[in-house]
Amino acid sequence: MICEKNPRAKELNVAYIGGGSRGWAWGFMMDLAMDEAMCGTVRLYDIDRPAAERNKIIGNKISAHPDAVSRWEYEVSDSLKDALTGADFVVISILPGTFEEMRSDVHLPERVGVYQPVGDTVGAGGFMRAMRTIPMYVTIAEAIRDYAPEAWVINYTNPMSLCVRTLYEVFPKIKAFGCCHEVFGAQRLMCAMLKTEEGIEGVTRHDLYTTVTGINHFTWLTRASYKGIDLMPMYARLADKYYETGYDEGGDRNWMNSHFNCAQRVKFDLFRRYGVIAAAGDRHLAEFTAPWYTLNPDVVREWKYSLTTVDWRVKDLHDRLQRSDDLISGKEKLVLKPSGEEGHLLLKAVLGLGDLVSNVNIPNRGQIPNLPLGSVVETNALFGRDRIEPIYAGTMPSNILPLVARHIYNQENTLTAALRCDRKLGFSTFMNDPQMSAVTVADGQKLFDDMLENQRAYLPKAWFK
Helix, strand or coil: CCCCCCCCCEEEEEEEECCCCCCHHHHHHHHHHCCCCEEEEEEEECCCHHHHHHHHHHHHHHHCCCCCCCCEEEEECCCHHHHHCCCCEEEECCCCCCHHHHHHHHHHHHHHCCCCCCCCCCHHHHHHHHHHHHHHHHHHHHHHHHHCCCCEEEECCCCHHHHHHHHHHHCCCCEEEECCCHHHHHHHHHHHHHHHHHCCCCCCHHHCEEEEEEECCEEEEEEEEECCEECHHHHHHHHHHHCCCCCCCCCCCCHHHCCCCCCCHHHHHHHHHHCCEECCCHHHHHHHCCCCCCCCHHHHHHCCCCCCCHHHHHHHHHHHHHHHHHHHHCCCCCCCCCCCCCHHHHHHHHCCCCCEEEEEEEECCCCCCCCCCCCEEEEEEEEECCEEEECCCCCCCCCCHHHHHHHHHHHHHHHHHHHHCCHHHHHHHHHCCHHHCCCCHHHHHHHHHHHHHCCHHHCCHHHHC
């Protein structure tokens, strides 16, 4: 009996698409092992079957750890059908393509002066990543429709908005939502602000009340409070004080020590421009505007964040593969610790094991009334037994509305172009991104054609007729 450690636990079947994930999957496995309210089977499916086989070994070692309070059995599935049939939950966390395609996404636009800190959501790189991701998600959505239509589906793959949007386009009755931790960082920044600027210690992000609005990686907080204290004026003082020098949250997150850290200067500049708190990492936020923050590598350094190169990602994967070897061999001792993500908590909430409010990416049902219905937006939502109820965020402030709406319409056109293999619509959408504003039509057309060619292995043949 899988749930012998706690017979009262909910026994579940979880399908993990992209089950060979190195890194994030291990955190999810640890979260499950440390939660006594659930147990069951996780079916790992990956086109890289050896990677899934390795995670099967790691997952079962985590489940057998002396500190584990619940039992999970990890197995590898041969097909989407095998993984999905009978699943209560589906987790999707895949890498669309290889690092060679990502190299094209991120670095080929540099020849026309376009520098992308991430290149996976918007801009030239985000568009091309979407072109190869959307066909994969069509296949996944069809499989969920056919084999697990009642399952709850959690997406972690980027481009987040378009992945979730594709799932609903193909299977409108799907129960899917997208999770992203970027808002958590902005909430932790305000906790650090309370400590360093006001001397209020011990505050966690769960102690804050925030109103979340926007789209993934371009989210905003229009309200923020702590125990009845309005944090917006406090944040305004923080932005003014550290606008030039940057802020390192108490000295433990210096931007020079990591590709993912920043000095918050982009956030502070956006707040000073618009009076609303930008709630994502600076490297993501920078990609949604005209190239104010990305004009060239020197400008990026001035704003005190980093361009995440594909060479660094290749090295990071090499390190994670080595860690996989070490975990399997026992060279690295397994230590169970929370990942900081909320995926397992959201599973519990929809099982009826306690309501939870969190930011989530789902279709707009009116939670942001001045954005298009059906477009995927990011707001808070109440997770409860077999339901997700978006929390009304109110109308988006008029000064940031044009910034966000432009990307929503671009994303809708990106989806249409991908489904129809429409080069004309694809190119006009590609050029309509604000990062491409200084690129000539001729240079843009050559870049578009070359980048699309680099995706050939992942695209329908109709693109190249």
